[in-house]
Amino acid sequence: MLKVLLLALEVLKDEAHILDLEVNWQKTKIQSTTDPDTLPATVPVSGNTVDIVQSFVYLGSEIHVSGRLRTRSLMWDRSGEILF
Numbered sequence: 001m002l003k004v005l006l007l008a009l010e011v012l013k014d015e016a017h018i019l020d021l022e023v024n025w026q027k028t029k030i031q032s033t034t035d036p037d038t039l040p041a042t043v044p045v046s047g048n049t050v051d052i053v054q055s056f057v058y059l060g061s062e063i064h065v066s067g068r069l070r071t072r073s074l075m076w077d078r079s080g081e082i083l084f
Contacts, residue, residue: 001034002030002032002039002043005030006043006045009023009028009045009046009050010045010046013045013046025045025046025048025049025050028045028048028050029050029051029052029053029056030043030050030051030052030053031052031053031054031055031056031063031065032052032065033065033067039052040052
């Protein structure tokens with residue numbers, strides 16, 4: 001399955017290039033939900049290194065390979081100051 005994903009990332013890079021867009025490989029991560037311990041820590045895609053991770057932060061929430069989701073709750077006042 002990893003081979004299919006890597007091929008899809010190659011296609012994404014090629015299609016983005018047509019639109020004069022670029023993939024930010026430093027921010028690109030792979031998260032596997034099927035036995036992540038058997039995967040390498042990184043994989044090469046188009047000469048770039050992509051990390052395989054156990055968790056990542058998306059829109060302020062940490063998403064873990066176990067399915068656990070941890071949100072960071074912050075409140076702001078009207079002036080933009082963080083309350084807690």
